[in-house]
Amino acid sequence: MSISDDRMSPEERRTGASLASIFALRMLGLFLILPVFSVYAKTLPGGDNLALVGFALGAYGLTQAFFQIPFGIASDIWGRKRVIVIGLVLFAIGSFVAAWAPDMTWVIVGRVLQGAGAISAAVTALAADLTREEHRTKVMAMIGSSIGLVFALSLVGAPLLYGWIGMGGIFSLTGIMALLAIILLLKAVPPAPAPHGHEKLPLRRVLMDADLLRLNLGIFVLHMTQMAMFVVVPHALVNFGGLEATAHWKVYLPAVLVSFAVMIPAIIAAERKGKMRPIFLSAIGLLVVVQTGLLLSHQSLWALALWLTLFFVAFNVLEATLPSLVSRTAPPTAKGAALGVYNTTQAIGLFIGGAVGGYIAQNFGDNAVFAASTGLILIWLIVASTMNFPLPRVKPVATQTV
Numbered sequence: 001m002s003i004s005d006d007r008m009s010p011e012e013r014r015t016g017a018s019l020a021s022i023f024a025l026r027m028l029g030l031f032l033i034l035p036v037f038s039v040y041a042k043t044l045p046g047g048d049n050l051a052l053v054g055f056a057l058g059a060y061g062l063t064q065a066f067f068q069i070p071f072g073i074a075s076d077i078w079g080r081k082r083v084i085v086i087g088l089v090l091f092a093i094g095s096f097v098a099a100w101a102p103d104m105t106w107v108i109v110g111r112v113l114q115g116a117g118a119i120s121a122a123v124t125a126l127a128a129d130l131t132r133e134e135h136r137t138k139v140m141a142m143i144g145s146s147i148g149l150v151f152a153l154s155l156v157g158a159p160l161l162y163g164w165i166g167m168g169g170i171f172s173l174t175g176i177m178a179l180l181a182i183i184l185l186l187k188a189v190p191p192a193p194a195p196h197g198h199e200k201l202p203l204r205r206v207l208m209d210a211d212l213l214r215l216n217l218g219i220f221v222l223h224m225t226q227m228a229m230f231v232v233v234p235h236a237l238v239n240f241g242g243l244e245a246t247a248h249w250k251v252y253l254p255a256v257l258v259s260f261a262v263m264i265p266a267i268i269a270a271e272r273k274g275k276m277r278p279i280f281l282s283a284i285g286l287l288v289v290v291q292t293g294l295l296l297s298h299q300s301l302w303a304l305a306l307w308l309t310l311f312f313v314a315f316n317v318l319e320a321t322l323p324s325l326v327s328r329t330a331p332p333t334a335k336g337a338a339l340g341v342y343n344t345t346q347a348i349g350l351f352i353g354g355a356v357g358g359y360i361a362q363n364f365g366d367n368a369v370f371a372a373s374t375g376l377i378l379i380w381l382i383v384a385s386t387m388n389f390p391l392p393r394v395k396p397v398a399t400q401t402v
Contacts, residue, residue: 008131008139011190015130016139018188019123020146022084025181026091026119027147028174030060030350031154034230035248036162045103052104054231054358059108061223061354063115064347072121072340080126080192080336084119084185088178091117095175099168110171115347117178121340128327128339129193140324147319152256152312156249206338211329214387216345218284219322221380223349225291225373226315228357232366233304241301251305259312266317277389280321284381286314291377295370328390 008016033040034057041053075083091114098110124143131139161170206212237243237251266283270276290311297303323339330338360368 012131012139014188015127015190016142018184019127019139020142022088022181022185022189023120023123023143024146024150025177025184026088026117027150028154028177030114031151032158032161032170032174033057033167035155035158035234035252036167039234040162040167041104044101044107050231050362051355051358054227054354054356054361056104056108056111056354057231057358058227058351058354059111060115061227061347061350061352063112064118064120065344065351067116067118068121068344068347069337069340071118072125072336072338072343074336075122075125076334076336080122080129081185081189083122084126085182087117087119087122088182088185089117090114091119092175092178095171095178099171099175118343118347120343120346121336124323124327124339124343125336126189126192130190140320140327143320143323149256149260151315152252155252155256159248205331206334206341209329211388212326212338212341214383215322215326215329216342217383218318218380219342220345220349221376222287222315222318222322223346224353224356225287225377227350227353228360228369228373229294229311231354231357231361232369233308236298236304236366237301240299241304243301251301251308255305255309256312258309259316262313263316263320267320270321276321276325279317280325280389281381281384283314283317283321284377284384286310287318287377288374288381290314291370291374295367295374298366298370325390
């Protein structure tokens, strides 16, 4: 009988599916508004200012940036599930405030409260706690794929939902889903390991580790460019593609389906064949190609469809591999703290991408957004090329029982 099993255990599969679902339900609060918010904002006082619209998109990331590290450390000390429940409740409250909001100011308040439910670090740390290292990238890929899938469903479904229930209904729906995620967490996720208690955590090592710094830069740039893009892309699909907001799914759905078809074999190659470094760097390089392509050619429907498809390929691969690399690089007793720092930089990227992307688009035009994104991703590619990638785990030699 073989000592090791190359397959995920039932508990690991349940962990991955449950936590991916929880992550997906919460991420709806961010993604569902992206395709239609800049259109909806024009119906609110203050909504004709793209800089303010970008700030509302990115405000979610502002409080995420403040709370990710404290929530991550708290999950190391007091337990993952307790922290996740608190975060989901805060997120739901923010969703209901945004649903009620009569103007852009109150939308921003709701988005800030949504962001205060900063559970990303606790969720990914719990996933790392409940899975073996050789299967961790698969579970992180499930979580990362859930982000990409929700992103896709949001881009496809948001215009339809907006037509049926309006923006207030969309915000209310995300609040309800956050509350449902609490039930899923308590009922479906396997028992969490005991918290580390008040053991002193090597936070300085987490903050100063060169490879973790490279990974943190990566998630910052990835989400900054994502948010900046979607300040511009919906208008480009209307102005240059001739598609009303309710028809944008005709571009997004095929793009995302193709991207998943490419992502799955890439993740398998990275995990099983020790190809993490070339696949990771190739995905960053593909982002450079995408932003350069959008800079040079985004004034036709076919060009937009092509660049969006390639963007989703790179985005999904990186969303799966980045947190897995962080969990492998971080000290064992500080996974929550390390993922808190990681998710803080992600949140800062979300905020700056929305706010600065809106400012640049308002004052300098669409091309300036794509040019700035290209430069940032090039810097990331150079920095990432010097990173030490964790060695693949060597599987034990199978033995026979006598």
